[in-house]
Amino acid sequence: MPPRKRPLVPVSARRRLKADEDYFPFNLLPVECQLHVLSFLSEVDKCSSALVCSSWSRLVRSGKLWRVADYSRRGVFHLGQEGLLVSNREFERWKAWVHHYTHHLISRGASLLTLKASFDLGDQCNKWGELLSHLLENVHCRDLSHLDLNWTFTLLEPLDLRVHYSSSSHQDNITKMDQVNNFQILLARLAQSCPRIIKMRLHFDWSETSVALITQFQHLRILELKYFWVFKGVSPSTLQTLTKSLPNLKSLTLHVLVPLRNLGISYTLESLSLEFLDVSPSRGLVFSCLKLPALRELRAKKIVRGITLDRRTRLRIQSRWPCLYQVLREGTPKLQALNNERLLPNWKEQSYGELTSILQQSCYCLQHLDSWLW
Numbered sequence: 001m002p003p004r005k006r007p008l009v010p011v012s013a014r015r016r017l018k019a020d021e022d023y024f025p026f027n028l029l030p031v032e033c034q035l036h037v038l039s040f041l042s043e044v045d046k047c048s049s050a051l052v053c054s055s056w057s058r059l060v061r062s063g064k065l066w067r068v069a070d071y072s073r074r075g076v077f078h079l080g081q082e083g084l085l086v087s088n089r090e091f092e093r094w095k096a097w098v099h100h101y102t103h104h105l106i107s108r109g110a111s112l113l114t115l116k117a118s119f120d121l122g123d124q125c126n127k128w129g130e131l132l133s134h135l136l137e138n139v140h141c142r143d144l145s146h147l148d149l150n151w152t153f154t155l156l157e158p159l160d161l162r163v164h165y166s167s168s169s170h171q172d173n174i175t176k177m178d179q180v181n182n183f184q185i186l187l188a189r190l191a192q193s194c195p196r197i198i199k200m201r202l203h204f205d206w207s208e209t210s211v212a213l214i215t216q217f218q219h220l221r222i223l224e225l226k227y228f229w230v231f232k233g234v235s236p237s238t239l240q241t242l243t244k245s246l247p248n249l250k251s252l253t254l255h256v257l258v259p260l261r262n263l264g265i266s267y268t269l270e271s272l273s274l275e276f277l278d279v280s281p282s283r284g285l286v287f288s289c290l291k292l293p294a295l296r297e298l299r300a301k302k303i304v305r306g307i308t309l310d311r312r313t314r315l316r317i318q319s320r321w322p323c324l325y326q327v328l329r330e331g332t333p334k335l336q337a338l339n340n341e342r343l344l345p346n347w348k349e350q351s352y353g354e355l356t357s358i359l360q361q362s363c364y365c366l367q368h369l370d371s372w373l374w
Contacts, residue, residue, distance in 0.1 A: 027055055035064050066110035069135065071098060071117040072148070072155055094156045095126065102135050111140040118150040120157065121186065122179035128154065129182040136193050144194035149202040151183045152228060176229060180205050184213060191216040198222065198248075206234045215245035224253040226281075233259045236267045243271040251276040258284030264317045280339075286321050286364045290331035297337040300324070300362040315366070324363035325351060338362075 026034065038059060041049060043066075050060040059065070105112075119128030129151075187210065190197070196219050204210060204225040214220075223246070234256055243252065252274055258265065266288035269277070274292050279285050280301040328335055329348045336343055339358050347355055360368045 064111055066108045067113040069112055069115045106138040112144050114146040116148040118155040120154040121151040121182035122175040129186050141194050146199045147197050152203050184209055187213045203228045211238055211242050220246050221248055222251040226255040227257045233262045240268050243269050249273055253278040254282050256282040256285045287327055290327050292332050295332045299339055302362050318366050321364050323365040
């Protein structure tokens with residue numbers, strides 16, 4: 001029997017069948033699936049996709065698509081070297097973008113998970129603190145989980161304005177006070193509006209008020225605190241209170257510059273939950289006691305201070321401090337890594353060559369090199 005011949009299909013019909021095969025019914029997907037697909041677009045592409053059709057325009061207006069408020073992006077304008085050195089005219093353009101961006105997030109009913117910003121909160125002219133407070137008041141931020149805030153520096157501020165504002169030490173002190181006051185106001189608002197933050201990275205002034213405010217974020221798991229002012233010291237009780245009051249803290253990075261007047265002070269850290277501690281960016285931070293039963297990794301670095309002291313004074317200061325090895329043996333039973341080096345299982349019973357080399361880079365005691373004071 002001869003093979004059956006296929007019926008002839010007109011070319012136009014074949015094209016129509018192929019088009020039907022290529023057609024993906026995006027609008028027939030559940031709304032949550034559509035939003036998930038669109039969430040992979042950049043902010044600019046999301047706005048462009050709103051022009052496709054009315055249904056996409058409604059989707060793009062959903063607050064669930066606007067999860068990130070990032071004021072620290074340098075790619076908004078291609079200005080100067082790395083977007084930092086700008087003219088007054090370009091700075092005004094950037095300011096206009098900041099206000100337009102804020103209005104855009106508010107009008108979309110953004111449901112924020114991440115907030116990144118770099119604004120000098122002591123700037124009485126531009127009042128960046130009020131802008132951030134206005135944003136928090138008018139968007140959904142109850143689920144905010146990630147905060148990255150530099151409140152000491154406006155990213156794209158013209159250099160000549162910075163020089164003008166810092167023309168005198170008296171004015172500099174006033175600016176620092178304004179920065180701290182406005183930071184505490186903003187931090188109090190964040191504690192009230194965004195209690196579920198789990199990751200925080202910001203400069204910190206270590207005042208009792210600021211410590212009391214940051215301990216209200218009981219869900220914090222990752223915390224990085226940078227130094228605010230080189231002349232601002234940190235009291236041992238303040239640091240201990242901070243770590244002791246955050247029950248879910250897993251990772252802590254400290255940038256602490258101990259002033260010369262506090263040279264000789266040692267610190268205690270206490271936390272039942274802390275697993276990772278990085279104090280390598282700090283200078284002069286010496287531990288006398290660690291009560292960290294869950295700690296698994298520590299990073300610490302001894303940085304040369306460039307200080308000239310007579311031998312008697314130097315020995316008197318260093319003789320107050322216990323060896324870091326002894327502190328770790330007594331207070332970190334689960335420690336597995338020190339300065340990115342895996343520790344041997346019996347490191348607590350007996351020291352060894354590699355561990356001694358690490359301690360010479362991180363311990364301030366007399367036994368492990370005292371040249372850091374020279």
